[in-house]
Amino acid sequence: YHLHIHSLLFIQTVLHISIFNSLLTAAHGLSDEQREFQKVAFDFAANEMAPYMAEWDHKEIFPVETMRKAAQLGFGGIYVQPEVGGSGLSRLDTSVIFEALSTGCVSTTAYISIHNMCAWMIDTFGNTEQREKYCPDLCSMEKFASYCLTEPGSGSDAASLLTTAQLKGDHYILNGSKAFISGGGDTDVYVVMCRTGGKGAKGISCLVVEKGTPGLSFGKKEKKVGWNSQPTRAVIFEDCAVPVANRLGEEGQGFTIAMKGLNGGRINIASCSLGAAHACVQLARDHLLVRKQFGETLSNNQYLQFRLAEMATKLVASRLLVREAATALQENRPDAVSLCSMAKLFVTDECFNICNQALQMHGGYGYLKDYAVQQFVRDIRVHQILEGTNEVMRMIISRSLLTES
Numbered sequence: 001y002h003l004h005i006h007s008l009l010f011i012q013t014v015l016h017i018s019i020f021n022s023l024l025t026a027a028h029g030l031s032d033e034q035r036e037f038q039k040v041a042f043d044f045a046a047n048e049m050a051p052y053m054a055e056w057d058h059k060e061i062f063p064v065e066t067m068r069k070a071a072q073l074g075f076g077g078i079y080v081q082p083e084v085g086g087s088g089l090s091r092l093d094t095s096v097i098f099e100a101l102s103t104g105c106v107s108t109t110a111y112i113s114i115h116n117m118c119a120w121m122i123d124t125f126g127n128t129e130q131r132e133k134y135c136p137d138l139c140s141m142e143k144f145a146s147y148c149l150t151e152p153g154s155g156s157d158a159a160s161l162l163t164t165a166q167l168k169g170d171h172y173i174l175n176g177s178k179a180f181i182s183g184g185g186d187t188d189v190y191v192v193m194c195r196t197g198g199k200g201a202k203g204i205s206c207l208v209v210e211k212g213t214p215g216l217s218f219g220k221k222e223k224k225v226g227w228n229s230q231p232t233r234a235v236i237f238e239d240c241a242v243p244v245a246n247r248l249g250e251e252g253q254g255f256t257i258a259m260k261g262l263n264g265g266r267i268n269i270a271s272c273s274l275g276a277a278h279a280c281v282q283l284a285r286d287h288l289l290v291r292k293q294f295g296e297t298l299s300n301n302q303y304l305q306f307r308l309a310e311m312a313t314k315l316v317a318s319r320l321l322v323r324e325a326a327t328a329l330q331e332n333r334p335d336a337v338s339l340c341s342m343a344k345l346f347v348t349d350e351c352f353n354i355c356n357q358a359l360q361m362h363g364g365y366g367y368l369k370d371y372a373v374q375q376f377v378r379d380i381r382v383h384q385i386l387e388g389t390n391e392v393m394r395m396i397i398s399r400s401l402l403t404e405s
C-alpha cells in the first residue's frame with residue numbers, strides 16, 4: 001500500500017502540467033541562441049504546418065510555398081555555408097530545428113531534411129562554380145533537391161547499384177533507374193550516385209542532374225502509407241547526357257559522398273522522429289486529462305500514468321542520444337559514424353513505439369483520421385526503413401565494436 005501511494009505521488013508529480021511542459025520544451029542544455037532557433041521552429045510548426053498537416057496528407061499536396069516560407073527563416077540550407085546562402089549552423093542546431101518542425105508535420109519536415117542533405121553535399125564536395133550555381137537557389141528553396149541512391153535492385157546493398165554513367169567527350173551518358181525518390185518529379189536538382197568504374201563502392205561517382213535534361217523521366221507517383229505531403233517516384237535515365245562539370249568530387253568518390261551525406265541524414269531523420277514522439281506525448285497527455293471512463297478521467301488510471309511516464313522518459317533519453325551523435329558528427333569524432341547509427345536505430349524504434357502507444361491511449365478515436373495521432377504513426381513508420389534500415393544500423397554498430405583494437 002505504501003509503495004503504491006509513493007509511486008502514485010511520484011507519477012502525479014511527473015504529470016504536473018508545468019513540469020511536464022518543461023520536459024517537453026526540449027530546451028534543456030541549449031544555448032540562448034539555440035533556444036531562439038527552437039522557438040522560431042516551434043512557432044512555424046504550430047502556425048504554418050500543423051493546421052494543414054491533415055489536408056496535405058489527404059490530398060497529397062507538396063507544400064512548396066510553405067517550405068519557401070521556412071526557407072526565409074533559414075531552414076532551406078541550415079548547415080550550408082553562409083557565403084552561398086546557407087545558415088551555417090551546427091548539426092546540433094539542425095537537430096533542434098528538425099525536431100521542432102516535425103511537431104507540425106513529419107512528412108514535410110522529413111523532405112526538408114533530405115533537401116538540406118543534398119544542399120550540404122553540393123556545398124561540401126562541389127567546386128566554387130557548382131556551389132555558386134546550385135546552393136543559393138536550394139537554400140532559398142526557389143529550387144528543390146532529391147537524393148538518388150536506392151535502386152529497384154539495390155537498397156541496403158547500395159554499393160551494388162547498376163545505374164551507369166559512361167564518359168563520352170565532355171558528358172556522361174546515364175542509363176538506369178532510381179527507386180523511392182522523395183520529391184521525384186516535382187524537384188529540380190537530382191544528386192545521383194552512378195557507376196563510372198568497376199564493381200563495388202570504388203566504381204561509384206556522384207553527378208548533379210537537372211530537371212529537364214533530355215533522357216530524364218519519372219515513374220508513377222507512389223501510393224504510400226505515410227509521407228504523403230511529398231511525392232515519391234522512380235527516377236529514370238535513358239541515354240541522359242550530363243556535363244562532366246556536374247560531377248561532385250572525383251570519379252570513384254561518389255559512395256564516400258553518399259555515406260557522408262547519410263551520416264547527417266540519419267541524425268536528421270531521428271530528429272524528425274523526436275518531433276513526432278514529442279507531439280504524440282502531448283496529444284496523449286491532453287487526451288488522458290479529458291477522456292472519461294468508469295466515472296473519472298483516464299489521467300487517474302495508474303497504468304496509463306505509468307505508460308505516459310515511460311513515454312516521456314524514452315523521449316528525453318532518445319533526444320539526448322541524438323544530440324550526442326549530432327555533436328560527434330560536428331566535431332568529426334572517431335565514434336561519429338557509430339553514434340549516428342545508434343541514434344538512428346534507437347530513436348526511430350523508440351519514437352515509433354511512443355507514437356503507437358499514444359494511438360492506443362486514444363482508443364478507437366486514435367484510429368480515426370480526425371485525430372492527428374494516427375498520422376504521426378503512419379508518417380514515422382518509414383523512418384525505421386530509410387536512410388539505411390535499422391538492420392543495417394545494427395551491422396554498422398556491431399562491425400565497429402568487433403573491429404576495435
